[in-house]
Amino acid sequence: MLGMGLVALVALPPAMNALGETYLVSLFSRILIYALVAVSLDLILGYGGMVSLGHAAFFGIGGYVVGILAFHSYEAEPLFTWPFIFEGTENGLLTLPLAMLVSAFFALIIGFFSLRTTGMHFIMITLAFAQMLYYFSVSLEAYGGDDGLSLYARNQLPGINLGDDDSFYYLCLGILVIYLYVSHRLVNSRFGRVIQGVRENERRMQALGFATYRYKLVCFTIAGAGAGLAGALIANQTEFVSPGLMHWTRSGEILVMVLLGGMGTLFGPVLGAIVLLLLEEVLAIYTEHWMVLLGPFLVVVVLFAKRGLYGLLTGRKP
């Protein structure tokens, strides 16, 4: 089934171009990017048991890294002059890793504070810190403030023309597949075992001899880097970044994707991203007030379909 899904995703651009629905290629690029950020959230949520309501912050930071680097590169105005002059860049080989690095750094800081708490406190604190970064980005007048920042073009990568929607789509698909494989290795490694043990019973893990706080912090940071990568891609896809990327409702949306698809699985969040974003598109055709339907739909999913779609399809428990 997974193979069929992958074949369908690979065949999507030529099929859509043949049908004249080129819009769907860019819609699916967006879906793949959200799938990436949802998988990264599932690493802490489904595997680590950390209910973060601030994951969009790292998504937004990744976007802003790309946006700000491109801005300085275009304006030829140095981002900083010490210890060396750095005038920004539009080279994807630099921007994507930098986006991951900066997001990971912020995740480390935010995790350092929030992981001192658990449960309800943790939810509220991750939400609050994400909102803090949201307001911070609003206050960045030099980079458009509330209105955001437009890119003049997508980043460059050797051998790939990212300006072409089909190529960009394949880049997103390739990155998602690699990310899924890396995550698969991660959750089955010793580290992954520890993280799942913490989800089950943190106190027991400490009694076994694990410094659980540090493992959780490392996991939180890794997830932040993944979200940053997705953010860097979305900035390129839309050629635009704005504070809206890290608004807390976006964190909620990503959380919904994970739960809808099936948390604690790697393909569940991908499925969740596809279904939620397509559902939004379809509902929006019928009414501009589609959220009035989506809201109760979420309530029903939570109350009655806890295993998520992936669980329903495969019969696996979360």
Added chain:
Amino acid sequence: MLLILEQLMNGLQLGVMLFLMSAGLTLVFGIMQVINLAHGSFYMVGAYTAATVTQLTGSFLLGLLAALPAAAAVGMLVEAVVLRRLYSRDHLDQVLATFGLILFFNELTRMIWGRQPLFMDVPDWLSGTVELFPGAPYPSYRLAVIGMGILVAVFLYLLFTRTRLGMQIRAGASNREMIAALGVNIRFLYTLVFGLGAMLAGLAGVMAGPILAVEAGMGEEILILTFVVIVIGGIGSIRGALIAALLVGMVDTLGRVFLPGLFRLFLPVAEADGIGASLASMSVYILMAAILVWRPRGLFPAQI
């Protein structure tokens, strides 16, 4: 000097609003152990109801009187239909379901009232200013908000220290098993606490109406500050909510006004304003982080 006094009053006024929001919510968290993101929706219901009734009747008082039961009713309805099923679930389910409720309520208000914000006028009898002391005028309406907050704080204090119901609620907030052991009708108590919390949020919404724009999504802005208040104050503690609300109100208000000025002392104006504004927007969160390092469970943690 006058500026400082005025800003102190503004900080107090924001603190009062936050207290109205957080008093009910911290009880809901403490007693039912359920995280409710939709609390901001009750604030919005209060504001919209008051704005509409005030427009229809021309009376702010009638608007206020209509908004309180409306918010309480919506709160109790939400509790009975959705949240009651979530008490035994994990926090993630609660977050997602109440997130769904927010989407629903926000979109519903857009369907009913449209996308344009409503504006509520300050009632005539509160539109003037009062001289706090000679040469220091302050808007009567904002003073009334502060007064209302003090009134509610006193009411809650009496409710929780002098009445049987209040003591049951308090016992529940600090020790969940205890109320069950006391043989209290928990279902009824939960619905009541929820209604009370929703009503206080609705009251905050009414008060905010003439100061801010009444629009869909207005509840979430204050909800997150409310969370900061609850985290700082300690979940389940009304006293903590009061102190933290005032603290957050002051830090936020004073930070916005004075931080840019502070940075101008040693930085060029443009840069100082930029950094000052950024820091000011983050000040309450930095305060929260600092308090968390010092006391991870807040200033007045309830014993669980």
Added chain:
Amino acid sequence: MTEPLLQVTGLNRCFGAIQASRDLSFGIVAGEIHALIGPNGAGKTTAINQLTGEIEPDSGSIVFDGRDITRLPVHKRALMGLARSFQITAVFEHLTIEENLALAVQAHMGHSYRFWARADRDLRLTRPTRDTLRLVGLEERASAPASSLSHGEKRQLEVGMALAGQPKLLLLDEPMAGMGPGGTVELSNLIGELKGRITMLLVEHDMDVVFSLADRITVLVYGEAVATGTPEQIRANPLVRQAYLGEEHD
């Protein structure tokens, strides 16, 4: 007499008005099974939690294996060889039995910041895991989720997890709680087998088990150690009979 493996001296801990540990002192000799008994509310679990580090004492000291561990965090004590089983079974329900034990083994193999290699193909991990599986008699169910085990089997798994790290001192907090007679026999056999190889502190209500297994018994009343001695001495101690057995009857 040799230096005890664990020496507790003058431990005090209050919860509000209740003093759960009152000038508590006792020592555990290496190789012995030391039992901690006392009526309900005597502060046995509080004592254990202070040994593992989950609760900090208000005053007093705990010396383990020649090192003062009074202020050491939980995980560091565990790595020094202080393992515990919980009163309420605390296995990782959604992980398999093998994974449960592997985690316990892994805890003592240095850090677990290994992000790439598959844990289930790591012989250094799977070999000791298999040994422990055999020891606690759960080999055949290795890949079943822990949630599928009966209560008694979960207990066995618990003890297995505590043993997997080859601890110097094993704290058993009411291992027989909630077990049927068959399970009790099986688990006391396991504990008996380990006797001499691993030092144990046993907190238990089942007096038959305590008096048949323990080399030394400390009696706790209102957080205070009122007597320590061999099972015979404790049986004969009039103070114990009055304070402890008297309490048991009302």
